[in-house]
Amino acid sequence: MEVSFAGKRVLVTGAGQGIGRELAKKLVKCGAKVTAISKTEKYLKSLQEESPTIKIVTADVSSPDIRKTLRLLGPFDCLVNNAALAILEPVLETTEESFDKLFNVNVKGVFVVSQEVARMMVENKIKGSIVNLSSQASKCALRDHLAYCASKSAVDMLSKVMALELGEHGIRVNCVNPTVVMTAMGKIGWADPAKADPLLQRIPLHRFAEVEEVVDPILFLLSDKASMISGIEVPVDGGFLAC
Template identity: 60%
Template sequence: MEGCRVVALSKTQENLDTLKESFPAVKTITNDITRWETTRRKVTEAGPYNCLVNNAGIAILEPFLEAKSESFDSVFNVNVKAMFNISQAVAQQMIEHNIKGTIVNVSSQASQAAFKDHAIYCASKGAVDMLSKTMALELGQYGIRVNCVNPTVVMTQMGRIGWADPVKSEPLLEQIPLGRFAEVDEVVDAILYLLSDKSSMVTGVTLPIDGGYLAR
């Protein structure tokens, strides 16, 4: 995968600036992915692509009986609808240019296991899994592969802050056979595998990166 032309799209300019400092060759695009037509235009203009990683996502945690309509819309607009839009635009370009491409969608172990106060988030990630399987079914005829990675808590900067409290983290860690959360590189390595020709016969899968949590 070395030497690839990389396009990064984000709503947060600061994050793109930081990425650009570390990797000057990356083309960055500032965009709110919930804006359907603008996103589609910007994504298409920067293409075509051989690979796509959909890793944008938000979580609004509310008890089921208190969950709000606007929370549902916000989570699904980012986690599902935007992913659908971007994937459709990219896949159409792949087909037009006869590119046998690969798409990896970042889902979650929460697509397959229920978590308290996560009704909307779990539902959105379940939708991501099934959207990905349907995409794999329909796009396979064009040589386009579509897969998911389904991590547990990942030790990003935000993850380390959010799960630093043992009162919160220990109950979940006790249910993970490997006894720890995922590191960023462990998720990245799985994504790179699914993007590469080393997984050329793999499509329509949901790959847990969860230390065995879903094996219970």
């Protein structure tokens, strides 16, 4: 199924690496005018070298200045909240600092960026689409993931309330909830069989997700092909949550 974003202005956060990076490049191939945000300038510059039409902006979604930055960049037709942070600590060793960092980026960052972009959509009468990157960790307890699981669960409910209230303006909001994804970092983090095998045994397809297997559902949910879909969470987990 072909999707087109011809003439659409799309904002992707966390676009320097991994899912966000590949998504930004594929959106360009589908005709979108992409603005890519990351807090790491070197990754953005290399992204622009690969796809020169992408507008790059070095910014932190948890920064107090992010609203002003977005106002200068917008409005947008579509938004993907991909920026996220992972700090894995056991329950008894989770620090308040780690907890706050995760929630500032994973939850408050999604809230602030979505609120500002949605306001511009409403002001400009844009029937837009927002996709938030959540995780299978929002639905299932995982060891050493206290703050991460809690933050992604918050993203799911934040998205549902946004879908409820923004629907009257023609704005759709959905989540994509992947398992471990084989980005460069994912390959490093899950290369140890002692760590990977127990999780793989719980995935009926017995493998982790490839980047494009997450990018494609995001593209679908952003597109007009999903024009009646809002307020849902799409697991990309090989059946993990079915067990």
